[in-house]
Amino acid sequence: MKARKHLALFANYAIIIVLGLLFILPFIYTIYTSLVSTRDINKLVGISNWTFDNYIMYFTNDAYNVPRWFLNTIIMTGAVIVGNLIVNPLAAFALAKLNFKGKKTIYWIVLATMMVPYHMILIPVYVNMANLGWLNTFLALVVPFLYQSLYIFMLRQFFVTVPNEFMEAARIDGMSKIGLFWKIVYPLARSPLITMSILAFAGTWNSYLIPSTLTNTPKMYVLVVGLNSVKDAVFENTALIMAGVVLTTLPILIFFFLFQKQYIEGISSSGIKG
Amino acid sequence: MSVSRNNSKSIQPYPYKKQSWFSSFADSDNKVGWLFILPFLILWAWWFFYPFVQSFIRSFQDMNFAAMDEAKFIGLNNFIQILQDPEFFQAVLHSLQIVLIAVPTQTLLGLLMALLVNQKIKGKGIFRTIFFIPYITSQIAVTTVFMMLFKQGTFLTNFFGIFGFGDVTWFADTSYALIFVAILFIFQQAGFSMIVYLAALQEVPKDLYEAAGIDGASKWDKFRYITVPFVKPISFFVISVSTILGFQIYDQIAAISRYGALGSPAGATSTVVTYFYQHGIRYMNIGYGSAAVLLFFFIILIITFLQKKLLDDKE
Amino acid sequence: MKKKMSMLLITMLTISTILAGCGNKEKTTIDANPAVKSTTPVTVSLGFWGTAQDLGIYQQAVKDISAVHPNIKLEIKQYPSSEQFWNTLPGEIAAGVAPDLIKLTNEGAFEYIHKGLFEPLDELIKPAGVDLSLYNGVDIWKVDGKQYALPISTMPAMFLINDDMWKKAGLGAYPKTWDEVQVAAKKLTTKDVHGIVINIDAFHITNYVKSYGGDWGYGKTINSPENVKAVQKILDMYKDGSAVTPKSIGYGWDGEVFANNKAVMTTGGYWYKGYLKEANPDLHYVALPVPEGTVHNSTMHSDGYVVLKDGKNKVEALQTASFLTSEKVLTEFVKVGNNPSLKSLSSKFFEVNPEFDAVKPAIEYSTDFQYPIETKKFIDELIKQLEGTILGGSNKTAQEILDKVQEQFK
Numbered sequence: 001m002k003a004r005k006h007l008a009l010f011a012n013y014a015i016i017i018v019l020g021l022l023f024i025l026p027f028i029y030t031i032y033t034s035l036v037s038t039r040d041i042n043k044l045v046g047i048s049n050w051t052f053d054n055y056i057m058y059f060t061n062d063a064y065n066v067p068r069w070f071l072n073t074i075i076m077t078g079a080v081i082v083g084n085l086i087v088n089p090l091a092a093f094a095l096a097k098l099n100f101k102g103k104k105t106i107y108w109i110v111l112a113t114m115m116v117p118y119h120m121i122l123i124p125v126y127v128n129m130a131n132l133g134w135l136n137t138f139l140a141l142v143v144p145f146l147y148q149s150l151y152i153f154m155l156r157q158f159f160v161t162v163p164n165e166f167m168e169a170a171r172i173d174g175m176s177k178i179g180l181f182w183k184i185v186y187p188l189a190r191s192p193l194i195t196m197s198i199l200a201f202a203g204t205w206n207s208y209l210i211p212s213t214l215t216n217t218p219k220m221y222v223l224v225v226g227l228n229s230v231k232d233a234v235f236e237n238t239a240l241i242m243a244g245v246v247l248t249t250l251p252i253l254i255f256f257f258l259f260q261k262q263y264i265e266g267i268s269s270s271g272i273k274g
Numbered sequence: 275m276s277v278s279r280n281n282s283k284s285i286q287p288y289p290y291k292k293q294s295w296f297s298s299f300a301d302s303d304n305k306v307g308w309l310f311i312l313p314f315l316i317l318w319a320w321w322f323f324y325p326f327v328q329s330f331i332r333s334f335q336d337m338n339f340a341a342m343d344e345a346k347f348i349g350l351n352n353f354i355q356i357l358q359d360p361e362f363f364q365a366v367l368h369s370l371q372i373v374l375i376a377v378p379t380q381t382l383l384g385l386l387m388a389l390l391v392n393q394k395i396k397g398k399g400i401f402r403t404i405f406f407i408p409y410i411t412s413q414i415a416v417t418t419v420f421m422m423l424f425k426q427g428t429f430l431t432n433f434f435g436i437f438g439f440g441d442v443t444w445f446a447d448t449s450y451a452l453i454f455v456a457i458l459f460i461f462q463q464a465g466f467s468m469i470v471y472l473a474a475l476q477e478v479p480k481d482l483y484e485a486a487g488i489d490g491a492s493k494w495d496k497f498r499y500i501t502v503p504f505v506k507p508i509s510f511f512v513i514s515v516s517t518i519l520g521f522q523i524y525d526q527i528a529a530i531s532r533y534g535a536l537g538s539p540a541g542a543t544s545t546v547v548t549y550f551y552q553h554g555i556r557y558m559n560i561g562y563g564s565a566a567v568l569l570f571f572f573i574i575l576i577i578t579f580l581q582k583k584l585l586d587d588k589e
Numbered sequence: 590m591k592k593k594m595s596m597l598l599i600t601m602l603t604i605s606t607i608l609a610g611c612g613n614k615e616k617t618t619i620d621a622n623p624a625v626k627s628t629t630p631v632t633v634s635l636g637f638w639g640t641a642q643d644l645g646i647y648q649q650a651v652k653d654i655s656a657v658h659p660n661i662k663l664e665i666k667q668y669p670s671s672e673q674f675w676n677t678l679p680g681e682i683a684a685g686v687a688p689d690l691i692k693l694t695n696e697g698a699f700e701y702i703h704k705g706l707f708e709p710l711d712e713l714i715k716p717a718g719v720d721l722s723l724y725n726g727v728d729i730w731k732v733d734g735k736q737y738a739l740p741i742s743t744m745p746a747m748f749l750i751n752d753d754m755w756k757k758a759g760l761g762a763y764p765k766t767w768d769e770v771q772v773a774a775k776k777l778t779t780k781d782v783h784g785i786v787i788n789i790d791a792f793h794i795t796n797y798v799k800s801y802g803g804d805w806g807y808g809k810t811i812n813s814p815e816n817v818k819a820v821q822k823i824l825d826m827y828k829d830g831s832a833v834t835p836k837s838i839g840y841g842w843d844g845e846v847f848a849n850n851k852a853v854m855t856t857g858g859y860w861y862k863g864y865l866k867e868a869n870p871d872l873h874y875v876a877l878p879v880p881e882g883t884v885h886n887s888t889m890h891s892d893g894y895v896v897l898k899d900g901k902n903k904v905e906a907l908q909t910a911s912f913l914t915s916e917k918v919l920t921e922f923v924k925v926g927n928n929p930s931l932k933s934l935s936s937k938f939f940e941v942n943p944e945f946d947a948v949k950p951a952i953e954y955s956t957d958f959q960y961p962i963e964t965k966k967f968i969d970e971l972i973k974q975l976e977g978t979i980l981g982g983s984n985k986t987a988q989e990i991l992d993k994v995q996e997q998f999k
Binding site for chain 1: 302303304305306307308309310311313314315317318320321322324325326328329332339342386387390391393395399400401402403404405406407408409410411412413414415416418419420422423461466469470473476477493507508511514515518521522524525547550551554555560564567568570571574575578
Binding site: 340341422425426427445446447448449532535537539542555557 | 672676678679680683701704705706837838841963968969974977982983
């Protein structure tokens with residue numbers, strides 16, 4: 001009996017370790033390659049041969065303005081997350097708990113929008129941006145993305161599970177619907193909101209198609225676009241490119257690590273499952 | 275959906291207060307509902323619906339990207355041409371193939387990872403992070419790295435050689451290129467699915483498992499009768515989202531096709547999106563490209579509708 | 590209820606239309622009288638894609654131009670790649686934010702000339718004070734009798750050999766014909782190294798085609814017997830294992846393969862010089878004219894400055910182009926391997942780039958690419974068919990491949 005239990009446990013650990021290795025392998029490769037010089041890639045060399053030169057290159061080369069790209073990306077991502085934290089929950093809550101005329105239509109609008117490939121509207125958006133004079137500005141990178149149908153849908157699914165007793169209780173306490181939302185339901189949604197933020201962070205930080213279309217002056221590049229332009233310019237210097245990959249990913253990782261704690265707290269402290 | 279007249283004007287709490295305009299407004303479901311919806315709706319109409327309509331109109335026009343003022347109305351001609359183009363159907367086929375391979379795989383993988391990480395084991399936080407990292411990495415970065423790893427003669431290709439795969443550069447071989455793209459997608463998307471499933475799994479009361487265990491339920495029973503019902507609703511979300519994203523894969527294919535024709539090698543990775551890029555942007559035929567994406571949208575619509583019918587038992 | 594909904598949506602649409610339209614920029618009106626030389630300060634933007642070295646030269650030009658043209662302010666815009674450039678340019682034109690002046694290559698330019706993106710320079714030449722007789726390669730940029738670009742450089746394609754590896758194999762004299770190349774390639778191929786890298790790319794294929802006396806004939810002679818012979822030779826070299834394409838060993842283009850010592854021979858061009866300097870400065874290479882199939886012929890590459898039809902300040906743009914092709918600036922480009930179009934500098938090129946000396950004769954006989962007008966479509970189709978056989982095992986013959994491509998261009 002006990003042997004079976006141990007075997008099951010062992011198998012459990014084995015699977016997760018194998019999977020873990022598979023998933024971490026590309027990153028180990030990336031980090032390693034970024035720390036060696038071009039000559040040494042695809043070979044295993046000792047620590048003494050490691051160098052930070054590739055990273056330094058990004059920050060000292062005048063042709064690229066990596067700090068500026070970092071800043072651009074932070075501003076863009078920050079604004080988008082803030083927007084999403086406001087617009088999405090409002091709409092999601094309305095769709096989940098409030099009865100208003102046209103609710104069903106709006107719901108279908110949200111769903112249908114999710115299914116439209118962005119490429120369908122990319123060019124009209126581009127031309128409209130140009131006509132507004134918004135090209136190469138933060139407005140272009142931020143305004144159309146202050147909401148996401150996907151996250152509205154996701155949050156709506158969550159809000160639906162909030163028991164109606166909350167609503168009743170608040171109403172009896174004399175609170176308005178608006179107050180109810182901000183003071184009670186919004187804090188309850190901490191866990192999904194953090195999840196949404198993490199996902200929105202990742203999606204925005206890494207987005208390539210839209211920033212590269214709507215901005216094309218190096219001053220306004222975001223990190224991914226800028227680093228990609230370096231890749232094109234430097235004749236496939238693999239080590240350098242890998243360093244670029246690490247630079248792009250590091251901030252998100254840090255953000256994720258920071259909020260991972262909150263995420264757990266949020267989950268364990270949410271008093272939903274009474 | 276029941277429409278309850280939740281206007282609390284009629285039921286005032288004790289002691290009775292006089293309601294101000296604001297509080298009656300703020301109590302009305304209808305008014306507050308619309309207030310809450312408004313930000314989304316304005317942004318949507320401005321930056322989605324209007325461009326959508328523009329694109330829709332253009333699909334009925336013969337428009338050169340570089341001379342957009344000189345567009346001519348040509349009715350259904352674009353659509354007819356597209357439907358007569360074998361390359362379009364090949365592109366649709368590839369889009370479907372990618373989705374059929376990648377979506378179930380990453381869904382199951384995501385669920386598996388969520389279950390694994392949800393247990394009381396050492397280092398679950400680390401594993402959770404490891405599984406999620408690919409999702410938050412830039413797609414181009416992942417593609418670049420994988421292109422290094424899947425080259426002819428690397429240890430990875432040799433490893434796969436054991437299972438009968440040829441010693442080739444995966445993204446340069448017409449038989450493997452599509453699978454390569456699917457792998458890229460799975461590698462990144464599984465992390466997202468895991469997070470979503472994980473959130474859903476948190477809702478499962480832990481005592482349920484214990485109670486079931488006391489009642490003599492096996493691990494499989496616990497999974498089937500406790501976990502699955504909790505996980506099923508969100509599965510529709512996971513599957514439909516990853517399907518839609520799977521159809522929109524572009525950056526990875528563009529990265530592979532660098533220096534060559536989009537959809538390389540030999541059109542093996544052509545999808546409807548690359549078809550749109552090829553005709554709409556590269557050949558500057560915007561009307562034609564818009565028509566192609568419109569057709570594509572309908573395909574996605576149908577598929578999502580089917581998925582909802584099959585998977586979403588709510589409402 | 591439904592009626593109210595649709596009313597609401599229509600209102601939303603109207604609002605958004607108004608919002609979207611209210612920032613409409615006026616399309617800039619073009620200067621009606623180009624003969625008047627304005628002294629008001631004018632900004633000319635130049636778009637190009639190229640190397641960091643190119644960028645450096647342009648940045649210097651930005652500083653120097655005010656000495657010659659005090660009223661012109663030059664702005665440089667570098668595109669990451671030619672792909673990026675052609676993908677974004679139409680959008681930029683549509684949006685009115687395209688550069689005024691572009692550095693283009695003749696490979697594929699004619700598609701855009703025919704689509705009317707560029708301004709014929711004939712009317713602008715006098716007001717800009719440009720003297721075409723100073724330049725070589727002027728005719729390459731003439732279409733239907735109109736001049737479309739100011740040539741920057743003209744250079745034929747080349748054949749490059751990794752000298753160390755060649756000498757190590759003890760093969761003696763360098764090959765002059767493709768048959769000799771084929772024999773040598775077989776000898777040079779080992780487990781890790783291929784004798785020749787043949788990038789499945791229109792540029793390279795066209796050179797083979799020309800060396801067998803064929804050409805695309807602007808789409809009319811795609812499947813001519815000469816072309817078939819050339820493509821067959823390529824397929825043969827793949828078949829006997831001595832040829833490889835960059836992609837199948839995981840590289841982006843032939844230069845990478847060459848620089849990494851994975852192939853001994855390749856067709857190529859002057860850009861190899863700048864590239865190899867950075868990628869593998871220890872590589873000793875030898876540059877030769879493209880080998881003969883049945884004739885001496887290869888592609889002639891030409892860079893030129895074109896003025897966009899929708900650009901502002903066209904005269905000043907041309908003046909800028911003329912400045913950028915003046916001796917001072919062009920000499921800098923010579924140093925990175927460009928064969929300048931200025932007649933006065935032509936001897937200088939081979940002084941500064943003696944490694945290209947053997948290619949000199951090719952200047953006389955090299956010809957334009959002659960792609961069909963729908964160039965992008967042609968290139969995509971050609972590559973697709975070739976990749977199908979070379980990378981996909983579809984086993985078509987050269988005749989079948991070219992026939993398939995010809996079908997698209999009746």
